[in-house]
Amino acid sequence: MKEWALENGATHFTHWFQPQRVGTAQKHDSFIDYSACGEIIERFSASQLVQSEPDASSFPSGGIRSTFEARGYTAWDPTSPVFLLEAGKTKTLVIPSVFLSWTGEVLDLKTPLLRSLTALNEKLINLQKLLGNKNAKQIKVFAGIEQEYFLLSKEIVKSRPDITVTGRTLFGNTPAKGQQMEDHYFGNIKGNILEFMEDVDHELYRKGIPVKTRHNEVAPNQFELAPLYQVENLAIDHNLEIMEILRKVADKHNMVALLHEKPFAGVNGSGKHFNWSIGDNTGTNYFEPSKSPLKNISFLLAISAVLLGIKKFGGILRASVADAGNDYRLGANEAPPAIMSVYLGEFIRNLLDSIEKASIINEKEVNEITLGVQNLPKVNKDYSDRNRTSPVAFTGNKFEFRALGSSANPSEAGTMLNLITTYGFDEIYKRIKSKKGDDVKKKALEVVKEIITETKDIRFEKNGYSQDWHEESAKRGLPNAKNTPQALKLFLTDDVIKVFSKYNILTERELRSKIEIKLENYLKTKEIEYKYAVKVVNTLLLPAILKQINLLAKANENLSKFNIKPEIFSKEFETLIKLYDDIKKYCIDLDNFLAADHSDITATADEFSSKGTEILTKLREKVDIAEDLVADEFWPMASYQKLLNTF
Known part of the structure; x- marks a missing residue:
């Protein structure tokens, strides 16, 4: 590995890991060391490859370790290939790694993912052995992660300090021409954007990232790329890497790549669709029907495992x-609601309904029920239309989890999908074993029939955006966490704590620390937004409004000399005075809110998500009205029209 890196010009190596904060982390070490006689030599030992010791004192740990305890360990994840990181003439060997405390407790997001893959492998192999499948030796989880993003002119963004600091616009009116013409989605890619995309593709191919698709997205200046499917850990x-490359290449093209989930009000936000499937070493995809009776039973059990997992642990x-960031997007008309339901499509729905209604359930009956799929052309993988309002949709031979935010580390979603399905397979195994009789396949189908009935509440085929669904889901008892603080509480029920511990994903201490870190990240993000909103208003926007007020006052004064008193001037003057007072008031309210006692992290998170958000929303409403009344020469920040119609 060292020889390969040196031949390609690398001078340093780094263990690249995923701390429980936004992004990735790395510490670079050179390939030099002292020899036994004190000379400088090139050295890269096996021990350095396997393990490194970065200072972990400033990484969030959620109370697992004290600030003065600096020791943390990174350890090589050999299932993910190394690669070279380039910056100018500098090249560094990058070693994907896990990150643990010196006592072995989780400090990262990759370790739980790897543990979930181990648990899923064990439980599904056990089930396959019970069914008589001797060929399946290893379970492989696959993922295809689509990435949405915005591109903006770097020059125009200079006048938007809110974007620079928070990653989104804190203020701004919806442009006259936004996305209402629906002319951007899959439209012609403009020359400068295509040049950017070509450079992105080039960088991705050089790193072995098989990007497949690129296109315009719904909102102006919004785009998407999608790679080919890979094993889940590598895909994540x-x-x-893709997110970092988008930012770097955009900078070279005098652009800014925005990965925030909702950078603009009034136009679509950005997410990433996590396409997820389960296979094994024989090439079988457990989410695809087959002519083989055994594989069809496995297909039905796999669907049942997902349904059972979401029914129990959808929260x-x-x-x-x-x-x-994702709180601004979930439930809007470009993202699924926060209610976790499953869309199976017409074919699977009819298939499950037929099994549920069948008076006799056996292998022959199920084979006849599933036979219809074999008559479809092979090219038609999707047996029914998609439902973009569903957070979890079956799309032919995989599930698509659509609720991820564009800036998210997909490791968390991948871990949860693996975990809830592990629970499903484990529960199915126990139910089959507990049934009397020697016909394992018949018992398996009886379990499938039970689960179809049990999990009807989480299946929903209609419009997930509708108010009717919110009311119906409440009757069904489905959780509907409106914001991050509400959602994180769903991690801390007794059943959830037990399932994490049972499958060795996270201990209770690790899980509680994870929630504390996520709450801290949430609070810090909101606090930055609130503080910077006040600063931008006081130092940029209120002075601009005053200039417009002074301009109107002078105009009124000049016209009054001729006994002309236009009523429109008086109304606009009074409106701006009132807006100025209201905006100043909401800034004071935000300042007072931030100055209040926020020592209880859980209570503070609830307050930030409710009262804090309410004040900022009211402040924004007033500022956005003022933007339309102040002359362009006075308004210091680029409008949405300029931001979103540059290219």
């Missing part, structure tokens, strides 16, 4: 995508 590592699937 590659998505983290943690919602919690896995909870953060301050």
Whole structure:
């Protein structure tokens, strides 16, 4: 590995890991060391490859370790290939790693993912052995992670300090021409954007990231790329690289790549669709029907395992995508609601309904029920239309989890999908074993029939955006966490704590520390937004409004000399005076809110999500009205029209 890196010009190596904060982390070490006689030599030992010891004192640990305890360990994840990081003439060997405390407790997001893959492998192999499948030796989880993003002119963004500091616009009116013409989605890609995309593709191919698709998205200046499917761990590592490459290449093209979930009000936000499937070493996809009776039973059991997992632990699937940015997006008309339901499509729905209604359930009956799929052309993988309002949709031979935010680390969602399905397979195994009789396949089908009936509440085929669904889901008892603090509480029920511990994903202490870290991240994000909103208003926007007020006052004074008193001037003058007072008041309210006692982290998170958000929303409403009344020459920040219609 060292020789390969040196041949390609690398001078340093780094263990690249995923701390429980936004982004990734790395510490670079050179390939030099002292020899036995004190000379400088090139050295990269096996021990350095396997383990490194970065200072962990400033990484969030959620109370697992004290600030003065600096020791943490990174350990190589050999299931994810190394790669080279380049910056100018500098090249560094990057080693994907896990990150643990010196006592072995989790400090990262990759370790729980790897543990969930181990648990899923064990439980599904056990089930396959019970069914008589001797060929399945290893379970493989696959993922295809689509990434949405915005591109803005770097020059125009200079006048938007809110974007620079918070990643989104704190203020701004919806442009006259936004996305209402629906002319951007899949539209012609403009020349400068295509050049950017070509450079992105080039960088991704050089790193072995097989990007497949690129296109315009719904909102102006919004785009998407999608890679080919890979094993889940590698797909997630590659998505983290993709986000960084988008930013770097955009900078070279005098652009800014925005990955915030909702950078603009009034137009679509950005997410990433996590396409997820389960296979094994024989090439079988457990989410695809087959002519083989055994594989069809496995297909039905796999669907049942997912349904059972979401029925029992749908709340943690919602919690896995909870953060301050995604709160602005979930439930809007470009993202699924926060209610975790499953859309199976017409074919699977009819298939499950037929099994549920069948008086006799056996292998022959199920084979006849599933035979219809074999008559479809092979090219038609999707047996029914998609439902973009569903957070979890079956799309032919995989599930698509649509609730992830665009800036999210997909490891959390991947871990939860694996965990709830592990629970499903484990529960199915126990139910089959507990049934009397020797016909394992018949018992398996009886279990499938039971689960179909049990999990009807989480299946929903209609419009997830509708108010009717919110009311119906409440009757069904489905959790509907409106914001991050509410969602994170779903991690701390007794059943959830037990399931994390049972499958060795996280101990109770690790899980509680994880929630504390996520709450801290949420609070810090919101606090930055609130503080910076006040600063921008006081130092940029109120002075601009005053200039307009002074301009109107002078105009009124000049016209009054000729006994002309236009009523429109008086109304606009009074409106701006009132807006100035209201805006100043809400700034004071935000300042007072931030100055209050916030020592209880849980109570503070609830307050930030409710009262704090309410004040900022009111402040924004007033500022956005003022933007339309102040002359362009006075208004210091680029409008949405300029931001979103540059390219």
